[in-house]
Amino acid sequence: MALEVLNKDKNEVRVYENSDELSTDLADYIEGLSDVSIKERGVFTVALSGGSVIRLMRKLCEVPYNKTVDWSKWYIFWVDERVVAKSHVDSNYKFAKDHLLSKVVSCSHKLSVLLVVECKNEIVLNVEQLLPIVPSHVHSINDSLTAEEAANDYEFVIRQLVKTRMVNASDISDCPKFDLILLGLGPDGHVASLFPNHPILEEKNEWVTYITNSPKPPPERITFTLPVINSAENVLVVATGGEKAEAAHMAIDDIGPKCPVLPARMVQPCAGKLVWFLDVEAASKVVRFS
Template structure:
């Protein structure tokens, strides 16, 4: 394992060990987040017991304890990688919620739909209900779809850290737990493309594009600002076609490409998972 001030990367011979390592890292992060939340709740309760009894208040710790971990999924090779590892992990499935870092604005029956790919290859292998997966409403216009998806994600963020019923509203903690990102040969990630105006959107969690340089043209995506607020960012890149950009981003610290702009503001480092071909220029 090699470290830089901004990122950590691991290199694997092929997809299988990469998939296994990524799965174990996810398991470690998920369990850590849930254990820490539980511990924080206990400490909070102990500190405030006397005061709460005096006031007749309910247990504040219970209302603030983390209810589940939020995991953002990306398409491409990540679908198969996760399908090869997640079903074999001992994860607390009732305490996990999946959503999509970006999505094509197409029907869920389309082979271009990221949700469709995950539903066919992964979700059906897991003990999930419809409530475990947050997805877009593809029947809406792309503008309406982005607004509706943002409302869903805001509700998800609020519900992830409270036992209380939530309303759709802005939250001060617009922070997802884990984002799984891929990278295109042009350096794009999510549906954030090089030199596209979508990179400058910073006043919302979710935005849309109608002129994607890669089909289909209409897409929904988390904004760069939203991605950079995540607690844990894991990036997978495979293939020699991506080696030049991998080198420029990891070694040269080039922020020209969207993937190079992934710099979370909090302490957690970005973790890269590379095969030998993608890492060949490092």
Template structure:
């Protein structure tokens, strides 16, 4: 695998500044990859991410971004109906995707029936099959080592306990290297059944942007300090890297112990 990147960080005084920066960063990479290869592969997460991307729905981005060239994925998903309020797919569709011109066939949600049935293992298997088919179709390239799919941009969030995607502290999924997508049935954060891209897939992304905002808990600030000051690898988010750039966007509360 190519040499990994150092963490970069920016701290923002207000949520508005945070959201403006996220939109600018994402739109810049969209323009870059649409020009270079004709498509942009972007991976979303849940939590507050969709809300923080709100500036993409405003001028100048809403009418200038080449939405028809976007291919959208989820780094993790709750195993529930697509209509369930817990669904990351529903969150993104209602708050973002339905408001822009991303073709339906370019939106890669977990299998609808399998999710409704609550079969986490089967959902993970099917999502990995989807990714492998997209590699065969040349939508997704492989990473330099030829083992994992390589996305252009993954937009991540971190929980107060230092988890990212559905890779939680003291859970075995963080160590999975054979699979592209794995599952969890005992998530410490409800709902318990989830699927998640594995760490090597996450870190094979060209760009990873970790966004931490609106969490004013002391635990969140301690986790950020543990990552940046001590490189505490007990925190899954401390393992985040990328092939080109690993960027952290923090609000003042998250960065308060740095």
């Protein structure tokens, strides 16, 4: 449970004693969003970031969430990706596969075995609930292309899914409306591969763009643009550790005209909900009373 829940404008900031508590509540929160979306539309579209947020989602693969989340209805995307082979240690796809997605599949297999045993005892269970992630629902980038080509290709894939309404369309912008976008936070205030002072912060037309000079290695990346992030139904920014404290403070608090142009501060969903998940260290500079 959160130690504190702060309301900052229309956004919520949840502060946790440690990363374990944060991880449990994050799993709970995501399960709730997944449930609502699947009841309403039959699918849950989620875009993942790279870095620690993936490890912090690990409880989704544990009891009770591994039994309650309907993984078969998840459609998985990447908010940003490093332009490297999918087998490369720097690949966000590989990281998510190794630390999250593959764990879901193996949990679900175990559950299927349990299901057979329980069915013989005439216990009625919802078979559908126990299906694993469907491989064709996992939309990673094409790693055989250049950064520019990969960004165009990824945008094309998303546009096709918006046409069929597998991915929702925003009512107020010409953008997809993902059910959930998960972001990490860099110590410099970057989110996704949107770095401070980079011209792509101004991008208004593209859904997916690319950079070849990322200050965080590797240099070549593709990324969702701010209009896409801000069109999501739900955005969660997840950060732990003291090195994120200054960035969290500058992104969340009203610090007047001297405020630098910080990508994390530019995350302001037009109609959706933004929730920050911080541990006490990352939240140590966030103003408690305004």
